[in-house]
Amino acid sequence: MNETLLDVKGMNCPLPVLKANRALRAMTAGQRLRVLATDRAAVGDFHAFCRETGHPLLAWSEEAGVFSFVIRRRADEPEPKAS
Template sequence: MASDENILDVRGLLCPLPVLKARKRLGALPPGAVLRVEATDPASVIDVPHFCSESGHELLDQSEEDGVFTFRIRRS
């Protein structure tokens, strides 16, 4: 993990909370900053990419391991 990343742990939270918390955290970061979101809600696989495309943030990558979905988002 890059040292310039911020981590948001929203494991255990259900829709729409992971996206709402990511939006709030991204708003506090400078443009170009990377936020790593860790979620367990299966809906986040749909919600987070949709949020990124609607808000203009760049979804750098997403993965899943042991039921934890990880998204790396670059703030626009």
């Protein structure tokens, strides 16, 4: 499956999550975003972000100080119907 790559290495909290949120808003439901970050705080930040927004965190890993997060864009909720 195609992924969009967002490299935020060297950026500190809250910029990685803010930039990921912006990227996800431009994507369609089901698309994947891979975020590369070096800020250790990003681990907790992305877990909380995904829990709060409903975008599934499919995977995360760390290698040589670089954290990789794979997030799937959630389906948008249908607009409530007016009564």
